[in-house]
Amino acid sequence: MPLLKKILSSLFPPCCTICSAEGSLFCPTCQNYLDFLYFTPQLIPLNKLLENKKHLEIDIKILGFYTPPLSTAIKSYKYQGLFRLAPIFAELLYNHLIFPADIDIITAIPLHPKKKKQRGFDQTKLIIQELSQKTNKPFLPLLIKTKHTQNLASTKDQDTRNLLTENAFALNKKHQQNIARKHILLFDDVVTSGSTLAACIQVLITENPRKITLCALAHEG
Numbered sequence: 362m363p364l365l366k367k368i369l370s371s372l373f374p375p376c377c378t379i380c381s382a383e384g385s386l387f388c389p390t391c392q393n394y395l396d397f398l399y400f401t402p403q404l405i406p407l408n409k410l411l412e413n414k415k416h417l418e419i420d421i422k423i424l425g426f427y428t429p430p431l432s433t434a435i436k437s438y439k440y441q442g443l444f445r446l447a448p449i450f451a452e453l454l455y456n457h458l459i460f461p462a463d464i465d466i467i468t469a470i471p472l473h474p475k476k477k478k479q480r481g482f483d484q485t486k487l488i489i490q491e492l493s494q495k496t497n498k499p500f501l502p503l504l505i506k507t508k509h510t511q512n513l514a515s516t517k518d519q520d521t522r523n524l525l526t527e528n529a530f531a532l533n534k535k536h537q538q539n540i541a542r543k544h545i546l547l548f549d550d551v552v553t554s555g556s557t558l559a560a561c562i563q564v565l566i567t568e569n570p571r572k573i574t575l576c577a578l579a580h581e582g
């Protein structure tokens with residue numbers, strides 16, 4: 362640990378965002394209570410999309426249910442700016458999910474620049490950059506967000522969700538040529554209905570990737 366970091370962490374030791382115990386932002390005791398997702402959720406917008414794209418292979422890897430302590434940690438991360446949780450989330454993903462060796466590119470659901478400005482940081486990008494280091498797979502921002510949408514978490518109606526995410530994403534022209542025949546890991550922090558993921562996949566498949574592995578921290582059913 363660099364000296365300055367060492368001094369700072371001894372002066373301000375991290376406290377668990379859930380139980381306040383000193384030592385870690387998400388302590389091992391609280392991590393023990395994590396509800397791991399033991400099934401692959403059926404994401405309806407995704408199934409609909411794939412009806413016509415049967416040749417595309419899709420895999421889904423989600424760490425846990427969106428319940429405490431994981432949901433509490435994610436909320437602290439996103440809404441209280443506790444961005445130092447990013448390496449802890451990346452480690453949880455890396456330790457508990459199996460990442461196929463043939464993944465070519467890691468990418469994330471992009472945040473609209475306006476939202477990034479509000480929040481001060483891009484929550485998915487920070488986690489995925491850490492995961493990219495651990496897995497030794499390059500991170501490339503393949504997608505950009507073109508439409509500023511309201512928080513989908515507050516929108517329960519499926520049709521409204523689909524409408525909001527429609528045409529909300531576009532390919533990042535800088536990396537467009539890197540997609541064909543590649544296995545892409547697409548990350549989002551919390552998956553609810555899957556409409557955001559479906560909207561992103563719809564854009565990615567125009568460049569004919571070989572496989573897409575969806576990865577998320579939590580599933581909110």
Ligand SMILES: [Zn+2]
Binds near residue numbers: 378381389390391392
């Ligand atoms: Zn704790």
